[in-house]
Amino acid sequence: MEKIRILIAEDHKLIRETWTFILNNDSRFSVVASCSDSGEAVEIAAVRKPEVVLMDINMMPLNGFEATAKLATVSPESKVIGLSFYSEMLFVKKMFSAGAKGYITKNSSREEMYEAILAVHAGGLFVCEEIRAQGFDITLPPVNEPANAFSLTNKEIQISQCIRQGLRSKEIADKLNISIKTVEAHRHNILRKLQVKNSISLVSLMNSKNGYVKYSF
Amino acid sequence: MEKIRILIAEDHKLIRETWTFILNNDSRFSVVASCSDSGEAVEIAAVRKPEVVLMDINMMPLNGFEATAKLATVSPESKVIGLSFYSEMLFVKKMFSAGAKGYITKNSSREEMYEAILAVHAGGLFVCEEIRAQGFDITLPPVNEPANAFSLTNKEIQISQCIRQGLRSKEIADKLNISIKTVEAHRHNILRKLQVKNSISLVSLMNSKNGYVKYSF
DNA sequence: GAGAATATAAGTGTAATCACCTAGTAAATA
DNA sequence: TATTTACTAGGTGATTACACTTATATTCTC
Numbered sequence: 001m002e003k004i005r006i007l008i009a010e011d012h013k014l015i016r017e018t019w020t021f022i023l024n025n026d027s028r029f030s031v032v033a034s035c036s037d038s039g040e041a042v043e044i045a046a047v048r049k050p051e052v053v054l055m056d057i058n059m060m061p062l063n064g065f066e067a068t069a070k071l072a073t074v075s076p077e078s079k080v081i082g083l084s085f086y087s088e089m090l091f092v093k094k095m096f097s098a099g100a101k102g103y104i105t106k107n108s109s110r111e112e113m114y115e116a117i118l119a120v121h122a123g124g125l126f127v128c129e130e131i132r133a134q135g136f137d138i139t140l141p142p143v144n145e146p147a148n149a150f151s152l153t154n155k156e157i158q159i160s161q162c163i164r165q166g167l168r169s170k171e172i173a174d175k176l177n178i179s180i181k182t183v184e185a186h187r188h189n190i191l192r193k194l195q196v197k198n199s200i201s202l203v204s205l206m207n208s209k210n211g212y213v214k215y216s217f
Numbered sequence: 218m219e220k221i222r223i224l225i226a227e228d229h230k231l232i233r234e235t236w237t238f239i240l241n242n243d244s245r246f247s248v249v250a251s252c253s254d255s256g257e258a259v260e261i262a263a264v265r266k267p268e269v270v271l272m273d274i275n276m277m278p279l280n281g282f283e284a285t286a287k288l289a290t291v292s293p294e295s296k297v298i299g300l301s302f303y304s305e306m307l308f309v310k311k312m313f314s315a316g317a318k319g320y321i322t323k324n325s326s327r328e329e330m331y332e333a334i335l336a337v338h339a340g341g342l343f344v345c346e347e348i349r350a351q352g353f354d355i356t357l358p359p360v361n362e363p364a365n366a367f368s369l370t371n372k373e374i375q376i377s378q379c380i381r382q383g384l385r386s387k388e389i390a391d392k393l394n395i396s397i398k399t400v401e402a403h404r405h406n407i408l409r410k411l412q413v414k415n416s417i418s419l420v421s422l423m424n425s426k427n428g429y430v431k432y433s434f
Numbered sequence: 435g436a437g438a439a440t441a442t443a444a445g446t447g448t449a450a451t452c453a454c455c456t457a458g459t460a461a462a463t464a
Numbered sequence: 465t466a467t468t469t470a471c472t473a474g475g476t477g478a479t480t481a482c483a484c485t486t487a488t489a490t491t492c493t494c
Contacts, residue, residue, distance in 0.1 A: 153469085182472050
């Protein structure tokens with residue numbers, strides 16, 4: 001029996017190393033590579049062609065979405081499993097839209113991670129118990145959410161994540177290599193779309209689970 | 218050689234289970250219990266008297282601080298190692314003030330976690346490479362921060378709650394019937410005490426799960 | 435009573451946010 | 465092809481936040 005070849009993309013070294021350890025410790029799995037960045041994961045996947053990719057999207061969900069979509073083109077045989085701390089539906093839906101075959105949260109059990117890997121490797125789809133409990137039905141076709149005034153663009157999502165981290169416009173501009181005026185334009189549009197009066201309210205909205213799901217994307 | 222008896226307090230099941238697995242997989246360690254809540258960790262420690270406690274303080278730092286302090290009274294023989302995603306000095310200092318013997322971040326390596334457990338079990342102190350790189354010197358005696366450097370007064374708590382709601386200084390002043398300059402003075406003191414750079418970071422800190430108001434920081 | 439902590443609030447100045455405007459390019463869509 | 469949307473980025477001006485200083489009255493504690 002061939003071992004399932006796995007790539008791990010997870011930004012926290014300790015988590016990455018422990019997962020690598022326990023998966024390599026299991027005769028069914030073999031971690032062929034690991035990295036801390038989702039973009040790097042795409043490059044590695046293009047060369048190593050792992051059968052399963054564990055993609056953490058916690059800190060930079062947008063990068064995770066993009067990377068998943070890119071990965072599907074450079075290595076369509078690799079099945080991506082999304083991993084995050086939260087079970088926000090929009091993240092789950094976005095990941096499946098991007099081509100992911102599975103999604104588990106960090107409240108899943110260790111056995112569920114094994115199950116997920118085996119399921120997607122066998123050509124199936126998998127979501128963890130926590131997300132199923134929230135009514136996510138993997139058998140239903142992806143719903144086309146209507147675009148409305150409350151939906152943010154990818155750039156706006158990315159910038160709102162930066163705002164949430166306490167970054168200033170100047171710092172965001174440097175980080176994303178765009179003009180501070182562009183950042184300010186996006187900020188203004190974000191506040192307008194979500195109908196909040198300032199960045200503090202935006203962060204409060206993002207941090208309130210229901211609010212984030214309901215309004216952010 | 219007796220195995221080192223370990224208690225794990227970590228709110229994410231997947232992380233908790235993987236750590237339990239790899240530690241139990243090592244002949245030097247034995248995980249005697251694990252829990253998802255720092256308060257529960259105190260109760261367990263009082264009975265099981267673990268030699269080392271891995272205390273995740275990521276999502277609920279304040280609970281983690283209090284639990285560490287309580288743990289030192291109900292089970293002084295247990296050495297606490299703080300664990301978090303971030304290497305914020307405030308958290309590190311707070312944890313050592315509360316009686317922790319070690320601190321590692323989730324950017325540490327797996328070996329560093331082992332080292333930390335062995336070090337505190339042997340009666341020493343330990344901080345991970347990432348925190349040492351930021352200039353934290355464990356050999357120095359604990360700096361006596363000005364008495365209430367980390368504790369907010371009632372007024373400051375009241376005002377920080379208003380900030381959280383997205384209220385501006387002017388609005389807070391009107392609501393509390395005080396001068397806007399007084400509000401600004403309080404805001405400045407709040408940011409200084411909690412060592413955050415702006416109100417957004419303050420709100421993020423407050424919104425980290427149970428918030429801080431309950432525990433008056 | 436002396437000292438410390440708290441709450442109050444003024445001044446001064448710098449930096450950041452926010453509102454509103456215009457406007458070009460590129461990509462997707464009708 | 466024409467239109468829309470997203471992303472870019474400049475200008476202007478008002479408002480707000482933040483840093484730092486000084487100062488007074490009160491309250492609590494040593």
